[in-house]
Amino acid sequence: xxxxxxxxxxxxxxxxxxxxxxxxxxxxxxxxxxxxxxxxxxxxxxxxxxxxxxxxxxxxxxxxxxxxxxxxxxxxxxxxxxxxxxxxxxxxxxxxxxxxxxxxxxxxxxxxxxxxxxxxxxxxxxxxxxxxxxxx
Amino acid sequence: xxxxxxxxxxxxxxxxxxxxxxxxxxxxxxxxxxxxxxxxxxxxxxxxxxxxxxxxxxxxxxxxxxxxxxxxxxxxxxxxxxxxxxxxxxxxxxxxxxxxxxxxxxxxxxxxxxxxxxxxxxxxxxxxxxxxxxxx
DNA sequence: TAATAGTCCATCAATACAGTAGACTTTTAT
DNA sequence: ATAAAAGTCTACTGTATTGATGGACTATTA
Numbered sequence: 168x169x170x171x172x173x174x175x176x177x178x179x180x181x182x183x184x185x186x187x188x189x190x191x192x193x194x195x196x197x198x199x200x201x202x203x204x205x206x207x208x209x210x211x212x213x214x215x216x217x218x219x220x221x222x223x224x225x226x227x228x229x230x231x232x233x234x235x236x237x238x239x240x241x242x243x244x245x246x247x248x249x250x251x252x253x254x255x256x257x258x259x260x261x262x263x264x265x266x267x268x269x270x271x272x273x274x275x276x277x278x279x280x281x282x283x284x285x286x287x288x289x290x291x292x293x294x295x296x297x298x299x300x301x302x303x
Numbered sequence: 304x305x306x307x308x309x310x311x312x313x314x315x316x317x318x319x320x321x322x323x324x325x326x327x328x329x330x331x332x333x334x335x336x337x338x339x340x341x342x343x344x345x346x347x348x349x350x351x352x353x354x355x356x357x358x359x360x361x362x363x364x365x366x367x368x369x370x371x372x373x374x375x376x377x378x379x380x381x382x383x384x385x386x387x388x389x390x391x392x393x394x395x396x397x398x399x400x401x402x403x404x405x406x407x408x409x410x411x412x413x414x415x416x417x418x419x420x421x422x423x424x425x426x427x428x429x430x431x432x433x434x435x436x437x438x439x
Numbered sequence: 440t441a442a443t444a445g446t447c448c449a450t451c452a453a454t455a456c457a458g459t460a461g462a463c464t465t466t467t468a469t
Numbered sequence: 470a471t472a473a474a475a476g477t478c479t480a481c482t483g484t485a486t487t488g489a490t491g492g493a494c495t496a497t498t499a
Binding site: 177 | 310387410411415426427437
């Protein structure tokens with residue numbers, strides 16, 4: 168299951184993708200339209216900005232906006248920032264790898280099985296970009 | 304991420320699959336070999352039994368065992384019992400569906416995207432059976 | 440210089456997860 | 470019969486994560 172944080176991140180990015188090229192969008196507008204708690208959204212957008220996926224402008228007329236074309240950002244990238252691992256086990260995660268404490272990866276059947284599903288999921292999430300998130 | 308419970312369930316089922324046809328296996332043996340806390344494993348095996356995937360025998364010489372051929376049980380079935388939803392969002396879950404409170408599924412871009420990954424994941428997890436979990 | 444809007448820090452409540460304890464029941468071997 | 474073995478059942482507990490909030494601070498613009 169995706170965390171709320173990851174869901175909100177994806178929804179917010181979808182909203183900004185729909186408004187790509189139209190200048191800064193208020194946090195409060197995104198929050199209202201996508202039904203996301205404002206303060207929670209603040210922290211999420213900030214993280215996405217620090218990760219380089221968003222830009223922001225302070226002061227009047229400010230807000231958040233995409234600088235990159237939405238087709239260039241994959242769902243996998245957003246999920247990794249906001250929601251952590253995509254793989255079903257740490258020992259098969261590419262970006263959040265952790266060694267299994269109690270089993271040998273070379274012989275572990277579970278490891279092999281989960282590596283397969285990771286590949287299948289990533290194939291989708293890395294191919295699909297933000298434009299698929301635009302409502303309608 | 305899979306919960307520990309789901310991981311343990313899969314590992315235990317893999318162990319029992321390897322011993323298919325050899326009669327009852329002690330909880331304590333599974334726990335020792337697969338490094339699973341005994342009492343935790345008890346509850347997991349009980350749930351799997353209640354779901355119809357395992358049988359047990361009490362008393363001396365008792366234990367847990369598969370009655371069904373391990374090729375007949377998919378990873379998806381085990382995960383659903385022990386770990387809940389496989390889909391990344393409740394609103395695209397087949398077995399644990401919950402309606403989104405704040406968005407319309409017909410127009411929600413996120414819903415569409417997650418339905419795609421659900422299909423990709425299920426295609427793997429429903430095809431692979433317990434034999435893939437046998438170590439070696 | 441006042442209003443606007445993002446930034447940052449600290450904290451909190453609820454929930455779920457992981458694991459533990461112990462009494463009880465069934466079965467088998469002697 | 471009876472003792473030992475082994476699964477069943479109920480209840481509880483600590484901890485970490487998640488989701489969310491409040492408030493002070495800084496930058497920008499009109």
